[in-house]
Amino acid sequence: MAKEQIYTITCDNASNMVKLARIINNECEEINVIETNANDSDSNSDSDIEFEYERGEGTSLSTNDIENELFNEDFENNDNTNKEVEDLQKIVMSAIEPKSITSCIRCSVHSLQLCVLSGLKNAPIASCITEARKVVKKLRTPKYASWLKRKHLKYAVIDIETRWNSLYNMLYRLLELKEFCKLHDGTNPDVKLRDCEWESIQSVVNALNPAKTATLALQKQDLNLGDFYGIWFKAIHGLTADGSILAKTIKIAMEKELKEKYLENTTFLAGMCIFLCVPRCIILV
Template structure:
């Protein structure tokens, strides 16, 4: 009963960090940071302001979201650089930055969505699957690597009796669970119910306030109405999204 669920967004971000450590990516990131630093100097900063452009962003290397923002802002400044700062980045560099932003966009979107306050485990699972679908669709070397890293870390979240119990009660995704996962969920739910009854008998006057989240699913991305995502979910119905894993009882 004391099993904890790992933070989904933190685990997701670790997957992105793993990907950005690749040597093929670190090189262009180094060039992008150098360009951003140059564009943030007093001379270029004043020039950008005069021309009506936004200021360059310098990332914090330990926060990959800021890296995405830095790269995306550089793309917005490409027109300025092509005229006034050609030496900062060449055409190949710009293409690499464009590809990086394009491949990281699904992860960026997922990170923002998973930081909402009213998410339940099923919502997080849906966001995770939606991101997986988008990365598969991109089918680039970077998106493939990111997908591998995401899948390598997902067991630490999904193979957990607390999470499995929540998903078992979520009819949107229950059909994706393996029989073993369902069994663990049922056992955990029974133990939880028994514990609640014991507490109720011990403290008969206690009341538990519950928050009405009946409309919370409407605030999530279009997972539940997006036809492409529904097709993807149907394709997973016959596969084991919850294969047996040694991490099924991992705790923190």
């Protein structure tokens, strides 16, 4: 497969992978320049050869013919006409100039992770999560683990700090153990949380729920660009409905990501055209 045949590259947001697509584009453009120069040399040496249409009427239209027609001086000489002709020349020459077509599509799941991590970093919820993590660590000790087992309750789940979905799972499970904690926090203060902290934990889980649902949906094997946009749009709508500070922060990051990395990508827009032709997607929009 030639480099010019690569239409799109799907990768995460790592700078080295994004740079790969840019390098391929640059190399393809250099090849196009070399081929154009070679074609110019061939056309000069074969200037006496005429290519006729099947009916024998006129010659076939080439890039050189277009340039000659555009840059001839046989037009009315005034400032307005000159400006219009120059603008037309730029538009046409830009359209017929060989261009590389390889584009880079960012991984939708990875982009979503970055948006959520940005929200978690900027929203004022760090102290709430820290206190919740302390309680979870206590609930995972042999003492409480065996106690939970006797009560036929689920074990507490600890998060991995670099993975926000594990944070969601930790807080969600802690809420399931809320009744146990409140029942025993009088004699076991190490599992005690204030009411405002429980409310903050519930608020964080509610805010992360649209992103959690979107993450699972974006992991489908047959996902296309239209599906991605629909899932992303529903997540933004869910965050808007939630209205908390964390939800608003994640929503702003998602809207910025969509605008800067997807809606300016011609390959993504082409996929969106197909998306809008599917009846189920039209209903969603």
